[in-house]
Amino acid sequence: MRRWRRPSAFAWILLLLGLAAFLGLARWQWGRAQEKERLLASYAAAATAPLRQYATLPAALSAEEYPRIAARGAYVDGRGYWLDQQIHAGRVGRRALAVFRPSGDDRLLLVDLGWVAAPVGAPAPAWPPLPAGEVELRGIYAPPPGGGLRVGGDALARQNAWPKLTLFLDMAAVAADLHAAVAPRLLLLDADPSSGLVREWTPAVMAPEKHRGYALQWFSFAVAAMVIFIVLHWRKSN
Template sequence: MTDETPQAGPRWPLIPTILVLAAVAVMIALGVWQLQRKGEKEALIALYQRNMAMSSLVTYPELPPVEDRFLYRKSSVVCLEPVRWDPRSGTDRAGKAGIRMVADCRTGAEGPGVLVDIGIGDDFAPPKWTGGIVQGTIVPGPEQPTLIARMTGKATPARAMLVTDAPAAGLRASAVPSAADTPNNHLAYAGQWFLFAAAALVIYILAVRRRLRP
């Protein structure tokens, strides 16, 4: 008669479990962060909507970045001369597509100048516009830093732009961006992170249970 010591069955993997739980915790934290960003973005959109309702003119901010309290407010600048043209695709206020004429205007001897959208044309040829007093709406400029640049601290301060109320001769009035154009997809992003966390946890538990099954 021999003694047989029963062998222990497979054990629950410790290190992989710790790694999976850490990954799930990170995804949940990202989901919570997106919910916080959702609230911040809603407050920002509400500020923009209040700005749009104001009819008084504000002094155009000279240096970037432009504070949120200035965006979508009415303002005016004096363009001494356009030093550079940046044609971009856009639409006029009737919804017709065209080429948006953005002038980088000199406003003094020094400084970054002001970006001015003076209207929509049908080709890339710069208009015969030499500057002057421009009144319009302050909106975010066409070149905004990427998310990666902002996260790494390498973002260049974004310049705003003035969309003129009265287009230059031969051009059509450009459509003015509004607060409603501000993206707010943070709730969907939060849901995705929570879904990823739940899926990762369920898949891992099923895989381990299958491994431990006699």
């Protein structure tokens, strides 16, 4: 015959703390999954969204807003950045970031020209040729990519040759390097097969399904904690 043994105060505190932690983490992961779904949906909608003029954009955009824009201006000659260690289809490469001066705007705009393969140990890829004079660019106006190993301080200031190489994109460091104000977002150019660069714009984020998997895992830990608590206090009587 089994009987319930009264849990100690410490056991209750331990159980409640565990449940709060596990359920809190499960809820957080579930919320992150919903955020990633909205992010991916915004990216997908941007490809067919009505074109907006860069000059008419508000000073601040919501984190989930990715407008497709047109910007007139000219590329800044002799300036640009390679964003290194970028993975596409399982291959290592670089993203070419040109510097653009929009008409009627004091801020410079970084333009993502696309991805090119750059295997470790292979010669550096050639910088893509850019048109001279005034042009109109079209693409998605998106936040800069995150990630990258930030060690050794600002590597841009220590380089003299252009284009400069970086493992992460810090817009404040870029502004200091260019000695000019820089827009807080990038222009991800529309696809152009003749460019020789890959322009497949998808955010490099964890898939919503993985977040839901982690949420289920944390929820299962909460259930396991309850089961262990009951088993330990539902003892056979001697």
